[in-house]
Amino acid sequence: NAGVTQTPKFRVLKTGQSMTLLCAQDMNHEYMYWYRQDPGMGLRLIHYSVGEGTTAKGEVPDGYNVSRLKKQNFLLGLESAAPSQTSVYFCASSYSFLVGANVLTFGAGSRLTVL
Amino acid sequence: AQSVAQPEDQVNVAEGNPLTVKCTYSVSGNPYLFWYVQYPNRGLQFLLKYITGDNLVKGSYGFEAEFNKSQTAFHLKKPSALVSDSALYFCAVRGISGYSTLTFGKGTMLLVSP
Numbered sequence: 001n002a003g004v005t006q007t008p009k010f011r012v013l014k015t016g017q018s019m020t021l022l023c024a025q026d027m028n029h030e031y032m033y034w035y036r037q038d039p040g041m042g043l044r045l046i047h048y049s050v051g052e053g054t055t056a057k058g059e060v061p062d063g064y065n066v067s068r069l070k071k072q073n074f075l076l077g078l079e080s081a082a083p084s085q086t087s088v089y090f091c092a093s094s095y096s097f098l099v100g101a102n103v104l105t106f107g108a109g110s111r112l113t114v115l
Numbered sequence: 116a117q118s119v120a121q122p123e124d125q126v127n128v129a130e131g132n133p134l135t136v137k138c139t140y141s142v143s144g145n146p147y148l149f150w151y152v153q154y155p156n157r158g159l160q161f162l163l164k165y166i167t168g169d170n171l172v173k174g175s176y177g178f179e180a181e182f183n184k185s186q187t188a189f190h191l192k193k194p195s196a197l198v199s200d201s202a203l204y205f206c207a208v209r210g211i212s213g214y215s216t217l218t219f220g221k222g223t224m225l226l227v228s229p
Contacts, residue, residue, distance in 0.1 A: 004158070033216070040124075042205065042221040043159075058216065090158055102209075103149070104217065106158030 002026050004107035012113045013081045021076040023091030031094045032074040036087040081114045117142040119208050119220035127226050128196045136191040136223045138206030148189040149207040196227045
């Protein structure tokens with residue numbers, strides 16, 4: 001089972017460049033999430049989606065945009081990258097949300113460096 | 116707002132000894148609590164969760180956690196540590212209402228020495 005797949009795994013950008021991270025899941029999960037992981041900060045939620053065509057802001061949404069055009073895909077975009085966006089980005093998905101038992105399945109991560 | 120505190124950046128334990136990784140939480144109402152583990156260069160993996168019922172929850176790889184409502188604590192434990200348990204451990208909490216999302220702690224690095 002592929003689970004949650006993130007591409008690319010590594011990327012180096014210059015300040016001001018744009019890019020898109022792709023997350024794909026093959027588990028028919030309804031809910032998808034983008035987190036960023038920084039040393040000493042843990043994981044912080046950027047945006048999430050509760051279904052195809054929906055998106056919502058998380059804890060740290062500024063500087064990012066997302067789209068969920070297909071149920072299996074969740075895209076994270078950086079329109080104008082900044083050094084503060086250097087981080088490891090994780091996509092996750094879950095089947096259940098409202099019942100409170102939403103165990104997340106994570107991708108392997110995408111390491112982004114902004115110079 | 117909900118939050119999680121993991122007071123230790125690192126926990127060191129010898130193989131075969133019991134281990135405890137501490138977690139305290141703050142949330143309105145009853146909590147849903149989770150532990151995840153992250154091995155080097157990997158995504159997070161689910162270990163166990165507390166939803167309701169017994170305060171002692173058993174999970175993967177021999178780990179367990181005890182929910183203590185009066186101390187708002189959800190410490191992760193294992194009776195006998197293995198070198199392969201060395202990893203980064205995250206505690207997470209969410210409330211029971213609506214579209215409440217998970218809030219993660221900062222993580223605790225567990226190092227098990229041979």
